[in-house]
Amino acid sequence: MYKSKVLVVEDDAAISNLIRTTLETQEYQYHTAQNGSGALMEVVSYHPDVVILDLGLPDMDGVDIIKKIRSFSTMPIIVVSARTEDQDKVDALDAGADDYLTKPFSIDEFLARLRVALRRSHTEGAKPGEESSVYVNGNLKIDYAAGCVYVDSAEVHLTPIEYKLLCLLAQNTGKVLTHNYILKEVWGSTLASDIPSLRVFMATLRKKIEKSTSSPQYIQTHIGVGYRMIRQ
Structure with a gap:
């Protein structure tokens, strides 16, 4: 049975040990790196299925690492960082990170985010034509063809x-999409003045697909950052 490969890029020994122990108990394969240059070497040689990345590394900023990886690979990147400012999250996600967890974090949440990233990785790795034209998530279904x-x-x-x-x-x-990313993809614009319109459309969309807009089941808001579709 194939075991997913995880690359842990973390220079804090305590956090690194926690993540490694968690991965071991869940029977994931993993390699570790303590700095940016080591991380990039591991990405090229180890070919991980997902990268767990701290932003505050001794030799380079994590956002620069994300950009370098994105120049040649779409492998999922989950940021685990002590930086809690919205702009730090936006910068990392806009650079190409798939998810962002702030320290300290729940092990259960970490594992859930990891599973989502791996599912997305395996779906993107499917051959053309293998992915269904129908999306199903809980009681929500999208028929793309129709x-x-x-x-x-x-x-x-x-x-x-x-x-x-x-x-x-x-x-x-499972991926947090920033306001700028959504605006660019849907409207072809990244003007901050368009964000209120995005919020209005997101509110009307929620009213149509959510049973309770005060406790959304599908679309999660990341305040000051963007939105995420939750896997049911």
């Missing part, structure tokens, strides 16, 4: 913008 959306088997009528937003989130399930 352009139809269903909740609890009942068709939901969305505006073109709402449909684009939902498809973008669905195609990146």
